[in-house]
Amino acid sequence: MSPAPAAWAWRAAATALAPLLPLWLARRVRLGKEDPSRLGERRGEGADRPPGELLWLHGASVGESQSLLPLMGSLASRRPGLRFLVTTGTVTSARLFADRLPADLAARTVHRYVPLDIPSHVARFLDGWRPDAGVLVESELWPNLLAAAKARNIPLALLNARMSARSARGWAMAPGLARRVLGSFRLVVAQTEEDAARLRTLGAPGAEAWGNLKFAADPLPADPVALVALRDAAAGRPVLLAAQTHPGEELQVAAAHLLLRERLPNPLTVIVPRHPERGPTIAAEIGPLPLARRAAGEMPGPDTAIYLADTLGELGLFYRLAGAAFIGGSLIPHGGQNPLEPARLGCPILLGPHTHNFTAIVDALLEAGGAIRVGDSAALAEQAAAVLTSRNRARRLTDAAARIAAQSGTLPDRLAAAIETLLAPAGDAA
Structure with a gap:
């Protein structure tokens, strides 16, 4: 399947399913998996862009969002004017992220739930926030979201990327879609060489393996x-x-x-x-x-x-x-x-x-x-x-x-330096 038909099929399927999503979200609310007061964010609503340079970071669940903290600390020290938009996909991850976000970073950070991968939702999200660059963690490969970011010339990085052998076999069944999705990223850094090799095969030729960002986290806190x-x-x-x-x-x-x-x-x-x-x-x-x-x-x-x-x-x-x-x-x-x-x-x-x-x-x-x-x-x-x-x-x-x-203590600084290449030079940003 060529890139265009594969991407079109995904876009069409997502659009067709959109009318059913309120029922799905209502069920998740009943199960405690969604915040009923913030369902609009899942439709891309609620943008409140701060002035200045804005970096969007997305970690779907608890581990991914927690792994962002040392990276954000390194970025904050390198670029004092940088602000952060952090998106997650679960109530638990949002709660723990807020609990463990240091006060100095909290003053520079806005949290939202990530929009569902519906064309109208992701367009509303990206047009409202207008991030200067985006960082996605691990395996968050949503075709409509990535295509919309690329269409708006938002430079993206996929960090701590992982691609299991099973997932790679699935993506290989739609090679055009895989190339289109992975081609949305200007920077791909994998956890292991095995992950990097699979990502290169599927369409990210520059993928490298630098280690696992989760291993650079601070010790878990305790009262x-x-x-x-x-x-x-x-x-x-x-x-x-x-x-x-x-x-x-x-x-x-x-x-x-x-x-x-x-x-x-x-x-x-x-x-x-x-x-x-x-x-x-x-x-x-x-x-x-x-x-x-x-x-x-x-x-x-x-x-x-x-x-x-x-x-x-x-x-x-x-x-x-x-x-x-x-x-x-x-x-x-x-x-x-x-x-x-x-x-x-x-x-x-x-x-x-x-x-x-x-x-x-x-x-x-x-x-x-x-x-x-x-x-x-x-x-x-x-x-x-x-x-x-x-x-x-x-x-x-x-x-x-x-x-x-x-041994993983230097990884956040190395990744922060790589992410800076996606942003405007510091003087221009100021």
Whole structure:
């Protein structure tokens, strides 16, 4: 299929579906996935462009939007007059982004929800905001949005780009559309060389691999008062954290807890689900084990076996509390969550067998001795007990992981310098 027919087909399909989108958005509102007071933003409404130079940055979900923070810090220091328009696609990402945005950046930043990829919506968005350049993170390849930006001569960058083998096979079925979409970007920087190679094959000949921007993030924050309260409640008990778990993992963690208490006196297992709204379901699944739920305002007592931390944005607390952390999404074929979050906070890392979302960094951690691989509940209990009972072993793990985490510290500055090439020279912008 040639570029024009492929792009036309996408545009026509999106236009045809537009009348049905209010019903879809209404359903998402009922599920808590949209802010009912801000649905106009999904139609591209609500533009309030500030004066001066404006950079648009888009990160669809929590991880992508959080990875923008160090990049924005580098850009702000390089261009004092630069302002930011940040778009996200989920309520959770918007909330956490606002919570973690430093005050000096908040004064220069406006947040909006990204418009749906309908021609009229994206035109309204771009004509209202008129960004000087745009940065999209990871795999946000929306044909109508990108075509509209290119038609308006808005220079674009795709950063932290990833392209799985499965996604590449899908795009390869419409090679003209792939070339047209990827040709919208003047700068493409991928996470890994494998990602870059797939992107080059599909239509981004200049794609390079510089590393993963998520690995350059600041340590997750924690409320010091809440941390003291949790440490008092734990009362010196050995604490195993299961961080960002997915369906199918909580029961395995509960089984590991039963094995762990055969090896250790009165351990406490903390489960932080990836999606906190699953809290009631998880509590019901775990069943007879003594459990307390943070979303219900409960604290772990001396007899609590499982503390279910089904709240949002508190993971930094529990990495600081725990003596070892299992990283969720890795005992099932999800691909794992970010293992460098505990590495930055000195928490020993345990990983299941499925870590393909973070292959390069997991390989580096394992090779350096900064993480331990476990295959099932029994291995999780065995290795957690070994770490929780040996300070020397825990320290070797955390020291090695910290060295790996530190290697990505220069990436935001390097990316900021590349983004500056899309903007007018500083003197002209002023």
